Amino acid sequence: MIEERSDRFIQPVEVINTLPITTIHELYDLQTQSYTVEKVLLNIDTFPPLLETSCAFAQADDAILMCIEKGSIRGFLQYEVAKDRLIINKLVVHPDYFRTGVASDLLQALIDLKGDKSIQVETAQENTPAMTLYQKHDLTDITPLKVAEGLQLVKLVMT
Template identity: 35%
Template structure:
């Protein structure tokens, strides 16, 4: 089940962190870069975030299994994090969260996202959902991120 999360609640913030930390640890190894800013998050920084958070709760265990966070911008929506706890990898959770976001009326005309250029599973996920690569940027010596975007149909 996908719901809007109240990340300002300390218990919810800790649950988000419990999903995010192991997911980003694996990504950091995959892309050979441990400078992912979200690895430095604490429950307090999540509580203070201005992002909107969606959560996927596993119906069997009742655990928060995936999180998508986004910011609304003048041009639409910027996905700021999309993580799935490793216990739930390959279960379609990231796709479900992304599809949910794409259906929200307040998403605006354009959705953008950036991910590590070497994070092939993430790039494939966005391309599967018809995001288009708009370029790469070197954000640290020898480390590149890939920018992607998707124009949404007007309603």
């Protein structure tokens, strides 16, 4: 347990594929719900994260931070550990818990773990909630990347 606030806590897991299958299914379902809302927010027809299969998700060897409140997973942050950086692959919050601090708690927990590593994330520049969150937590050095699926992607970094 990394951070505790009332009955909400962040649980770190070193490798997703070591979780019980019921937890993996719960995470995958949460991801689908969250990304469905994001797809609408971004006004795009095809959203690549929604194309990931539950099997592929279950086999991931990334690390994960889960935000648990009242016995239920409210969100998770999936990341990979590289030599000199932590790369955020997903930051997912259940739609019922948007704007309740879940994403901020998850991101802060990763910042607390980072040590001397940098943190890197890519997101759509049009994803205002994500951009606001990352910038609030001092991920800057915004680098424009390619346009994919009709979206301008950017890389944000915290050193």
